[in-house]
Amino acid sequence: MSRLLSTLRGRLFALLAVLGAVTAVAVAGATYVSVRAEADQLFDYQLRQTALSLRDQGRIAPDEAANLADPSLDYVVQIWSVQGLQLYSSRPQGMTEALPPRAVLGFSDQRLGGQDWRVFSAATPQRVVQVAQPLAVRQKLAAVAALRSIAPVAVALPLVAAAVWWLIGVSLAPLARVTQAAQARGATALDALPTAGLPGEVAPLVDAFNGLLGRLATAFDAQRSFVADAAHELRSPLTALKLQLGLLRDSAPGEQQDEAIARLRGGIDRAAHLVEQLLALARAEPGAEAADLPLDLAELARQAVADVQPLAARAGVAVTLTAPDPLPLAGDPQALRGACRNLIDNAVKYGARAVRVSALRGPRGAPLLRVDDDGPGIPPADRERVFDRFQRGEDVATVEGSGLGLAIVQAAARQQGATVVLDTAPLGGLRAEIRWPG
Template sequence: MNSIRTRLLVSLVLTLLLAALVLGGITYRNALQEAEGLFDYQLRQMALSLRDQGEIAPDQANAFADAGLDFVVQIWTVDGRAIYSTRAHAALPARAVLGFADVAVQGQTWRTFSVAARDRVIQVAQPRQIRERLAAGAALRSVLPLLLMLPLLAVVMSWLVAVTLRPLRQVSQQVTERGAEALSPLPAEGLPDEVAPLVGSLNALLQRLSAAFDAQRAFVADAAHELRSPLTALKLQVQMLRRAADPADRAAATEALAQGVERASRLVEQLLTLARNEPGARQAPLQPVDLAEAVRQALADAGPLAAERGTTLALEAAGPVQVQGDAIALAALARNLADNAVRYAPPGARVLAQVANEGDAAVLTVDDSGPGIPSAERERVFDRFWRREATAASTAGTGLGMAIVKSVAERHGAQVSLGDSPLGGLRVTVRFPRAA
């Protein structure tokens, strides 16, 4: 029973049934008590109304007896002589007890009321069984309308539940009828207070999905555009290699082809790295990682390029610096920072990486002695495929390095800032929350 409507309806019907049983029981009991009091009142009034009646002749004592009456009236003289009885009965009480009393005669219980008046004793009696049957009938008639109303109330409750849950059903129908590309917000006007937060959350989710799909489409378009150039260059270099006649031209074409393949491979690798660290991608769980060791490995990977350009790489780390993160992603962040510093700094430059604990944060700082970036353009370096100028370094780059740095930092809850380096170039600072 997973339906909210069914659960609500069953709960309401059971509550109604329980309430009807309780109210019916109370009403039945009260009706019995009221009927009992009414019958006692009738006994008393009947006995009192006979006090002032005249003498009845002995030969006429049973002349007016009526066997159809429920009540039995008996009158005795003070010396115990019976002078009147409404009907002959073998089990009638033979003596009177003044006031109300329950008298058992031959296995049958009588409810009696007796009163002494002048020279006679008047007793009015009624069988207890008849009283109870009449009282039960009266009580049942008072409860019967409530029992008859139960089915009608159940139908009304079912209708009310359906009407109340109609907005929720309409929202469900609107979501079901939507296509995969329909990410516009759901109508939120006139919704109940209980449904409005759900629709608001769905609209927020649709907005995030729309933004994610837009970013994905833009990323795919940019990636296709960026891949077109190196693939076109590779095709041209293959053609040049085929046309090369002498060994020198063939060697030059082969070298150019190898460099083109390397650039294309690096671009694909950067695209995969960025895709792995995008929000919503399946990612490895974060665990304690030594940030200093991740930076040391990244500098080792950048060592061949630095040696080729005559750039000095240095790392300053007093000891292990623990952060909560993904070791592979952190290595990619540090490798891109080192690679950018080496590529954009002139040959023979210096690149210094520092890892240290500062209060509740672990800080990675990368300084270089290159040309730096003007303050007005520093925010743009985090855009995908953005290159500052058409230099040899920017042509060889992919334009994704700082986008990867930003994506990895956001995944780890870190903050990235750009500033002026004491070495004369650019300083990149990444501030991580320390691992517990």
């Protein structure tokens, strides 16, 4: 994760650096062009002002003529009479060709002696004043001024880059803390990761991850509790099997041995039933994969009644089914069939003499599976508690069972998006319903 953060930091910095470089180049280019244009305007203004000042003078004083003849001066001044006679020239050394006596008034560009010049000409009734400057000189000066104007941008770029690198590090620091907290944890640490100071873009991700950790912690706690309860419940039948096996070994051949074999077979059947119930509960636990197949609830109810019918016949319990119409829905056929079978099986085992199974549509048209019996029922105060695992009724001493039936029913119903409701049946016993949302 630290390498991932370093890569993310480098990528963000590279993207911002490219963006900053492009922006800086664009700004520098625009500044350079703007300063060049302003410098050209300034030089043109100086040419014009020099020419106009000389035009208004009657003559050029010796000291002024000496200044204009300074070799370091970039300007060239020439004065012509209206007849074309050169009255004055400050032409420096190296300028082999004079400005033309007849020039375009105002600004113009001319090429003299292999060099480009910027010329401004002003006229009076007696003379023509021309002031010129080499374009190369003024372009050089303009370029220097422009470069000086963008020099701060070039100096600021490394500083801005360093600041951006630091700011990215500061912005990613909360995420780095979360990463370090996650890396420092063991395999069983499922408490929430710290969310203080996280950016708004990252906080929802960490919150979602914390939610996942919370669900995992709940699921692991349920599994640990389930394993502990299952181990406790399996200890008794396995101990009984060991005792029955010892009795079988010590019993004399004949009726005593046959009785021991029958008890051993019954113990094995009870242990197998408990294992089947545990597997059914594990398949219906939250997080377990559930089939989502098209099925007919009425047909599943018929199959569940057929499964329990032999047990009901031995106990003398009348089981009737009311399922007039098909009830199509999507779900796990095995889980729903097992839930219906457990409801009927509980009614038969806990003293009912009549059991009515109904597969019909509820008040809102949603499928509804109902099991009514005339047994002793469950007191209202205990109806929530009976859904706990290995929770047995008051007749635990006389009724065989694992205490997982209603827990399996509730888990299977939740897995299918349904709910289990317990109430008092019209027959006087318990009414158990699996309701799907309408």
